[in-house]
Amino acid sequence: MISSAHAKAVSDENEEIVAKRFKRIGLTPIRLDKVGKRKRPERKRPDFLVNDGAAQPVLICEVKTILSGGSVKDKKFLASTADPDLIDKGAFVFDIDFTDMDNTLANAVGKYRELIEDRPDLARVPLVVAFFFDVFADHFDLYRADMDRFKDVAGILKVERDHLIDAVAKKMSRGDLEARIESQSMTGMPPNTKAFRLLENSCARLTLPRDFVARCIA
Numbered sequence: 567m568i569s570s571a572h573a574k575a576v577s578d579e580n581e582e583i584v585a586k587r588f589k590r591i592g593l594t595p596i597r598l599d600k601v602g603k604r605k606r607p608e609r610k611r612p613d614f615l616v617n618d619g620a621a622q623p624v625l626i627c628e629v630k631t632i633l634s635g636g637s638v639k640d641k642k643f644l645a646s647t648a649d650p651d652l653i654d655k656g657a658f659v660f661d662i663d664f665t666d667m668d669n670t671l672a673n674a675v676g677k678y679r680e681l682i683e684d685r686p687d688l689a690r691v692p693l694v695v696a697f698f699f700d701v702f703a704d705h706f707d708l709y710r711a712d713m714d715r716f717k718d719v720a721g722i723l724k725v726e727r728d729h730l731i732d733a734v735a736k737k738m739s740r741g742d743l744e745a746r747i748e749s750q751s752m753t754g755m756p757p758n759t760k761a762f763r764l765l766e767n768s769c770a771r772l773t774l775p776r777d778f779v780a781r782c783i784a
Contacts, residue, residue: 573631573633576631576633576698577629577631580629580631580696580698581613581629583698583725584613584614584627584629584696584723584725585614587725587760587761587762588614588616588627590760591762591778591781592618592619593616593617593618593624593778594616594617594618594619594621595614595615595616595627596614596615596616596617597613597614598611598612598613598614598615598626598681609680609681609684610676610677610680611677611680611681612626612627612628612674612677612678612681612693613627613628613629614626614627614628614629615688615691623688623691624691624775624778625691625692625693625694625720625774625775625778626678626681626688626691626692626693626694627693627694627695627696627723628674628677628678628693628694628695628696629695629696629698630670630673630674630695630696630697630698631697631698631699632666632667632670632697632698632699632700632703633700633703662705662708664705664708664709666703667697667705667709668715670695670697671695671713671715671716671719671722672715672716674693674695674719675693675716675718675719678693678718679718690772691772692720692721692770692772692773692774693718693719693720693772694719694720694721694722694723694764694774695719695721695722695723696722696723696724696725696762697722697723697724698724698725699724704724706722706724706763706765709722709765711765711766711767711768712767712768712769713767713768713769713770714769716767716769717767717769717770717771718770718771718772719767719770720766720767720770720771720772720773720774721764721765721766721767721770721774722764722765722767723762723763723764723765723782724762724763725760725761725762725763726760726761726762726763726783727760761781761782761783762781762782762783763782763783763784764779764782764783764784766779
């Protein structure tokens with residue numbers, strides 16, 4: 567099983583990665599507190615309000631980490647590199663489904679709606695959900711763009727590493743690629759990168775600013 571301490575540590579680290587990524591593209595992420603109006607009980611909040619250089623809200627962001635692709639068929643361990651019980655298990659089978667992503671989006675929408683109740687001035691600011699996945703849980707590229715159950719979600723993000731290098735590598739012949747791997751040479755290759763990959767929700771109530779979309783990988 568995955569310890570709660572490990573899950574929290576990974577989640578906290580991923581939130582920092584997202585904050586740094588917003589800063590890299592010229593935006594300012596501001597932590598949203600969890601306290602509602604005076605005399606109201608504690609209210610949950612998305613992780614960040616993201617402003618532009620003029621301190622105007624651009625979007626609201628919730629960061630979510632999914633550490634497991636689910637239980638394997640025998641139910642004795644999780645399909646996750648974070649589960650120590652996975653070691654030396656050999657080949658295994660698990661079902662690919664989107665339950666965790668769906669539940670995560672529903673949770674993010676709940677936080678967003680509570681925020682809007684207390685901050686109606688943010689009612690026209692779109693919500694994005696930034697995902698981080700264990701390798702066995704990464705179904706981002708299979709998720710549908712018509713997220714009609716989650717109209718408050720303008721889009722979903724993930725931080726993608728070295729997309730420029732991957733694009734060049736896909737055009738190389740197998741022989742050239744094997745030679746590169748064997749020599750471990752990066753001569754002539756693009757630099758290492760990190761960027762947001764964005765899937766916009768075609769059913770969203772609010773759309774994302776075009777200048778933000780332009781800074782993401784589609």
